[in-house]
Amino acid sequence: MNQNPTIGLVSLGCPKALVDSERILTTLRAQGYNFSRDYEGSDLVIVNTCGFLDSAKAESLEAIGEAINENGKVVVTGCLGSEEQLIRDTHPKVLAVSGPHQYEAVVEAVHENLPPVHKPFEDLVPADGLRLTPRHYAYLKISEGCSNRCTFCIIPAIRGDLQSRPIASVLYEAERLVKAGVKEIMVISQDTSAYGQDIKYATSRFHKRDVEARYYNLAEELGELGAWIRMHYVYPYPHVDKSIHLMAEGKILPYLDIPFQHAAPNVLKAMRRPANQVKTADRIKSWREICPDLAIRSTFIVGFPGETDEDFEQLLEWLDETQIDRVGAFTYEPVQGAPANELEGAVPEELKQERYGRLMEKAQEISIRQLGKRVGRTIDVLIDDVAPEDNRALGRSQWDAPEIDGQVFIDDARNIKPGDMVKVTINDSDEYDLFGTPAEQEFRVEPNA
Numbered sequence: 105m106n107q108n109p110t111i112g113l114v115s116l117g118c119p120k121a122l123v124d125s126e127r128i129l130t131t132l133r134a135q136g137y138n139f140s141r142d143y144e145g146s147d148l149v150i151v152n153t154c155g156f157l158d159s160a161k162a163e164s165l166e167a168i169g170e171a172i173n174e175n176g177k178v179v180v181t182g183c184l185g186s187e188e189q190l191i192r193d194t195h196p197k198v199l200a201v202s203g204p205h206q207y208e209a210v211v212e213a214v215h216e217n218l219p220p221v222h223k224p225f226e227d228l229v230p231a232d233g234l235r236l237t238p239r240h241y242a243y244l245k246i247s248e249g250c251s252n253r254c255t256f257c258i259i260p261a262i263r264g265d266l267q268s269r270p271i272a273s274v275l276y277e278a279e280r281l282v283k284a285g286v287k288e289i290m291v292i293s294q295d296t297s298a299y300g301q302d303i304k305y306a307t308s309r310f311h312k313r314d315v316e317a318r319y320y321n322l323a324e325e326l327g328e329l330g331a332w333i334r335m336h337y338v339y340p341y342p343h344v345d346k347s348i349h350l351m352a353e354g355k356i357l358p359y360l361d362i363p364f365q366h367a368a369p370n371v372l373k374a375m376r377r378p379a380n381q382v383k384t385a386d387r388i389k390s391w392r393e394i395c396p397d398l399a400i401r402s403t404f405i406v407g408f409p410g411e412t413d414e415d416f417e418q419l420l421e422w423l424d425e426t427q428i429d430r431v432g433a434f435t436y437e438p439v440q441g442a443p444a445n446e447l448e449g450a451v452p453e454e455l456k457q458e459r460y461g462r463l464m465e466k467a468q469e470i471s472i473r474q475l476g477k478r479v480g481r482t483i484d485v486l487i488d489d490v491a492p493e494d495n496r497a498l499g500r501s502q503w504d505a506p507e508i509d510g511q512v513f514i515d516d517a518r519n520i521k522p523g524d525m526v527k528v529t530i531n532d533s534d535e536y537d538l539f540g541t542p543a544e545q546e547f548r549v550e551p552n553a
């Protein structure tokens with residue numbers, strides 16, 4: 105279809121429902137959809153329902169029936185949408201049902217049944233949206249807010265509790281990114297492994313399939329898109345174990361960014377960290393048995409109120425035991441409004457700095473050892489930057505996220521450009537980075553390049 109598709113809208117109910125309708129129309133208009141006031145002129149009809157009183161429910165069901173008879177393609181949203189079974193029993197031909205304020209779900213249902221036509225010379229926004237990252241990688245935000253209450257953090261106070269996006273909306277966005285040439289997707293949120301808890305793991309339709317909004321399903325579905333999928337801000341809830349085999353099978357990257365923040369139980373307790381009761385060292389050991397290539401990145405806070413010498417030593421020992429590949433660290437600083445400010449046992453600044461230095465030394469020692477294991481291997485490297493005049497290129501391996509981890513420095517790099525996926529033989533390493541040359545000067549270009 106080269107013409108922009110046309111949408112009809114029936115808006116029932118109160119002014120709040122009307123505002124919802126306006127938001128849906130605004131989003132669709134920005135994406136190039138036209139609107140019609142009659143059924144015949146519409147390619148699809150959205151019915152925004154009311155479910156406040158029985159009479160309003162009856163009116164909504166009647167309006168849905170009329171739209172199906174007159175047009176045939178109907179997406180239902182609004183208050184009655186919370187009674188999906190009633191709607192589907194009465195009108196089985198309805199294409200999609202969502203509840204009140206679920207703008208994204210409505211827009212995705214429209215996309216699925218009536219895809220927007222992207223006109224590169226007319227549209228103000230490219231098909232994959234406006235992005236601030238290079239073309240070959242992108243961040244994919246799966247939720248807002250956080251339902252944890254870590255004592256040093258004020259994010260829940262600023263952004264509220266966890267609000268997960270419908271999974272279909274996340275997957276369609278990821279798919280659009282990959283179609284637009286993105287080779288690597290970083291999944292981000294405040295608490296990625298809690299994804300879907302707040303919406304009771306609600307299913308939504310992705311390419312005519314019902315998919316549950318769960319961390320594992322998300323990882324599994326993203327793993328089918330043919331891009332590198334990198335998981336950030338994962339807490340070690342028990343269900344994370346199940347996803348490790350997806351890494352071993354090469355579906356998603358063997359990479360986990362888990363902000364552990366500490367290892368001593370009483371510090372974790374004072375921090376009120378999620379999943380702090382889990383025996384993480386054992387879990388990490390079992391993950392590495394399933395996926396020996398797994399790289400773990402983490403951040404740590406030293407000098408948290410009440411942290412004793414023993415607690416800190418315990419953290420260093422834990423690092424030795426778990427061999428965390430990539431470590432970022434901070435000395436504790438009070439944040440205005442954070443409950444940790446009330447805790448006793450402030451650690452003197454000098455001691456915080458000393459602990460920070462020792463932690464980073466330990467992290468470096470581990471990093472040298474872990475990176476040394478990569479020497480001699482031929483690995484895929486995603487190119488971020490090139491210096492053609494020197495035949496040099498800079499990229500990242502599956503174990504390196506952009507901006508925060510190390511890099512792969514490539515010599516003798518000819519005919520390589522940013523966004524290429526190149527086979528590189530690693531011949532050296534240092535404390536943070538790898539060094540190599542293209543394997544027999546061959547490089548692989550992904551099908552969507």
Ligand code: SF4
Binds near residue numbers: 254257
């Ligand atoms: S630090 Fe804790 S409370 Fe803050 S966003 Fe992360 S998990 Fe949520």
